[in-house]
Amino acid sequence: MEPDFLTIIALIVSLLVIRVTYVLYWTGRPFKRAPKTSLRTMIVLGSGGHTAEMLSIVNVLQKDKYAPRSYVAALTDNMSLQKAQVYEESLQNHENNVDKKRGAQFMQIYRSREVGQSYITSIGTTIVAIIHAMWIVLKLRPQVILCNGPGTCIPLCACAYLLKLIGWRWCTTIYIESIARVKKLSLSGFLLYKLPLADQFFVQWPLLQQKFPRSQYAGRVM
Amino acid sequence: MRERKGVFVTVGTTSFDKLVAAVDSEPVKAALFRRGFSHLQIQIGRGTYIPSKVSGEDGELEVDYFTFSPTIADHLTAASLVISHAGSGSIFETLRLGKPLVVVVNEDLMDNHQAELAEELADRKHLFFARGPHLLAQTIESMDLESLVPYTPGNPKNIADQIDAFFGFSSPGEGSDQKGGEGEGASVSKISKLFSFFFR
Numbered sequence A: 001m002e003p004d005f006l007t008i009i010a011l012i013v014s015l016l017v018i019r020v021t022y023v024l025y026w027t028g029r030p031f032k033r034a035p036k037t038s039l040r041t042m043i044v045l046g047s048g049g050h051t052a053e054m055l056s057i058v059n060v061l062q063k064d065k066y067a068p069r070s071y072v073a074a075l076t077d078n079m080s081l082q083k084a085q086v087y088e089e090s091l092q093n094h095e096n097n098v099d100k101k102r103g104a105q106f107m108q109i110y111r112s113r114e115v116g117q118s119y120i121t122s123i124g125t126t127i128v129a130i131i132h133a134m135w136i137v138l139k140l141r142p143q144v145i146l147c148n149g150p151g152t153c154i155p156l157c158a159c160a161y162l163l164k165l166i167g168w169r170w171c172t173t174i175y176i177e178s179i180a181r182v183k184k185l186s187l188s189g190f191l192l193y194k195l196p197l198a199d200q201f202f203v204q205w206p207l208l209q210q211k212f213p214r215s216q217y218a219g220r221v222m
Numbered sequence B: 001m002r003e004r005k006g007v008f009v010t011v012g013t014t015s016f017d018k019l020v021a022a023v024d025s026e027p028v029k030a031a032l033f034r035r036g037f038s039h040l041q042i043q044i045g046r047g048t049y050i051p052s053k054v055s056g057e058d059g060e061l062e063v064d065y066f067t068f069s070p071t072i073a074d075h076l077t078a079a080s081l082v083i084s085h086a087g088s089g090s091i092f093e094t095l096r097l098g099k100p101l102v103v104v105v106n107e108d109l110m111d112n113h114q115a116e117l118a119e120e121l122a123d124r125k126h127l128f129f130a131r132g133p134h135l136l137a138q139t140i141e142s143m144d145l146e147s148l149v150p151y152t153p154g155n156p157k158n159i160a161d162q163i164d165a166f167f168g169f170s171s172p173g174e175g176s177d178q179k180g181g182e183g184e185g186a187s188v189s190k191i192s193k194l195f196s197f198f199f200r
Helices: A005-026 A049-059 A079-094 A119-140 A153-165 A187-194 A206-211 B017-023 B026-034 B072-078 B088-096 B114-123 B133-142 B157-167 B186-194
Strands: A041-044 A069-074 A105-109 A144-147 A172-176 A200-203 B006-010 B039-043 B062-066 B081-085 B101-104 B128-130
Touching (some): A041 A153, A049 A172, A105 A119, A119 A153, A153 A187, A172 A187, B017 B026, B017 B039, B017 B081, B017 B133, B039 B072, B072 B088, B101 B114, B114 B128
Parallel strands (some): A069 A105, A144 A172, A172 A200
16 A cells, blocks of 8 residues: 555654754753764854954864864955964964864855845845855754854854754754843844754853843853 | 153054044044153054154154054053054953053944943943043043053853863863763664664
């Protein structure tokens, strides 16, 4: 007897419901068991103080646990990837045995919207940015995404979460709101907090922690 | 003969013509001179307003300027007072060096969240804060440098430790990573692999 088309649909929907429930339950819950291997980490960089803050955090991470690392910045951001490359090279100089296969990668992503761009054309560029983000996430397969505010992180985090929902991969999103945000969250931060897309959400000022109780305050990075 | 005390003005990577123009104005230069400063160096960044160079021979404030420099840190270190735009990079770089700082907010910026940071640090007495270039002269006249409290830099390690804790990684120096469920049978791990499509 041929499987009923409706039965197949019902089965897929049931599996999806189970998976989505599982994801919603585990989002934000700490790992029960430490990963046996290192975690592929994607680091989202941004203009202004974002990259400096991000690199100061990456600098104190245990490099062997968060590897291989990939850095993503907007196409129009010229400085950030350069700074990241200089940083990664400085690490290479310290270590004697460099595993070439696990070297850092650097990628650029289309921006959803440039400063001052009209909202009508923004719809088109946002769609392009989302498709590009999906391509990047599928290519880099991050298990951890670290971001701190630039708009470029939203399509990336959203795509990673979508893939998680359909059971493709598991990616933990860690968001650290910029030190420049004292009383209000950035738009990226607000979206990641509310939806919620982030597993861990750090703020750098105590007032924000009170306003957003699911966030964590662990001091400032500079 | 006046002691050499320099003022360094920085706009970072931005264009902040109104600040440069305000610094270049007589009221601000006079205020700085009255407060005992001998020379003024302005980093104008991407701005188009060009300040007037002054040699300082006639008993007035020396003024010089440049656009960008790879050694901003040197200028900050040499200065006795820093006047800066409200970018977090410039602010914290200056505070880390322990320099007296006046932050001027660029009111023309659309989303002015930068003012929040300057305001908070001013409330905590780590710097002086002017809501716009038009308020710079009076800020300089009235500032009490003795009232400044040194800023203790933050430590990103605290956040890194919390991230490690989330994954169950031990921090460097501690014992081995958290392991729950040790002694799981081979059969259980085989079943886990089977359902790895769903399990994290």
